[in-house]
Amino acid sequence: MQFATIFLIKTTDSMEVAVISGKGGTGKSSISAAFATLQPQVLLADCDVDAANLYILFNPTHEEKQIYIAGQTAVIDYEKCTHCGVCIDFCRFDAIHNEGGKVVISETSCDGCQLCSRICPLDAITMVDNDKSRMYSGTFRNGRMVYGRLAPGEENSGKLVNMVREKAKEVAKEHNLENIIIDGPPGIGCAVISSITGVNHVLIVTEPTISGLHDLKRTLEVVTKFNLKPWVVVNKYDINNEMTQQIESFCIGSGIDIAGKLPFDSSVVDAMVNCKSIVEWLPDSDFSKEIARIWNKITHS
């Protein structure tokens, strides 16, 4: 009996499943949404902070809102500035220019390194926080949801993603949610790396196009660099069966497991238009059944 108690107390952290794709528009968010509604009560973390979409389907409450500081931007105090141009010489981001005798800092090019503010002989440059990005945490109809929204023009450094993931783990623990589903960003940059570091399972969504295969290869380069064993799902596989076969043989040849294949199905779009996941919209469809099979395959590996 005592042993059993110990076992029960020893609850490990939640299981994290990250859904990513090198190429955008392969159906990553639709699949994440489907996973999030397959089972009772999950933690859904939208880490595609540059183009967060899942809140549209799930309309979560905003119980908590946190400001995310995405670095700083240099600002000139023209009361003090003599337009000497020393800062122009030191700036390596080509962010400071002399425009007709006036020294001007380009907000979009400034990297926030602070060097200009440190070397200005007149102390005319100060740094201001980029504080327009947000992280939200709340409930949705099938559990809890945490998501980030990066303000336009901010650097997607992965730090906001880290903040979303930390919060997700905290909330999942607090509410005893076993599964964390992470909807990751496209690409291969810092935000992707932050979305997959330390997760239990990674699913890469691809499509049967030459671009899809090309991007899949680059994404795998990132994933394997972090010693993660990825799964691949080919979405809309019947758009080009030949290409699907090519992707499958590439995966087999590289020792990567295919989690499943999903057909092109316009009801996935219908579901989205009706603010539902495909599993909520057509639970008995082949598509939804395949989603369930894929989930079981990944999580029972």
Add this chain to the structure above:
Amino acid sequence: MINCEPIKIAVASGKGGTGKTLVSTSMFFALQQKHQIVTLVDCDAEEPNDMVFFSGEPEKTIDVTQRVPVIDDNKCTFCGKCHDYCSYKAIFILPPSKIIKVMEDLCHGCGACSVACEFGAITEKDVSLGEVRCFPVSMNSRIVEARMRVGVYSPVSVIKEAINEAGSNHVVLMDSPPGTSCPFIQTASRADYVILVTEPTPFGLSDLKQSVETLKSMGKPFGVIINRAGLGNEDVYKYLKNENIHLLMEIPFDREIAAIYSKGEILARQKPEYGEKLVSVYNAVCNYFFDQNN
């Protein structure tokens, strides 16, 4: 009659996978067929795909580098000033144990540590961020591809270099990175006009709105192409109407188009009518832009 004056047009979208590459490769193909001098810059440096649709070997490759510090342990006094100056936490220092280390992955190459060091202990070396490759496609056209190295913190430097390489004395199309963060801004800020490609779905509309707000705040002229028309719903059309945004073209949802794209074939080559339509869009954009500036 085709416009021949120099212009830079970015093809962008908030949401990934809406058809930026489909539109930009086809517009490029159709323009070069009409003997226009044109360069296509693939600015999606994380996942550059334009060359999937064309073949050829690069005639020129530029290595894009960044400077990172090298600390000479013998000269370093472990004073910690470089660590204080670094805004990216890229210098790790443990003065009692006389350990100092540069985390190259975190370094942005700003040079602040070199300025900070009073003991001449910091020199710099170049590390590669990626490549810009130039592919001749025909006598009068070429593709300039920005390709970021895996694991680099930001694609922006490689994108900037690619746009610079393209030059500005002719027609330049830029296949933009997705989203509205830095890489998109760096591309859009260099454009005279931005074509936003979206799809008529809730996700497409949400991301379109964010792109529109961003371009408005930048003061950039823009118009919209709706791809996969027929899927989804009418909300995106209502939005364009209410906001008085120019709908440049619609590309219907069609499995045949999807199949053409999937094979790495160019839509404008397989279905020349789309090439003609994109040339019309190009002309409309040029007319609008040069009218506004005259």
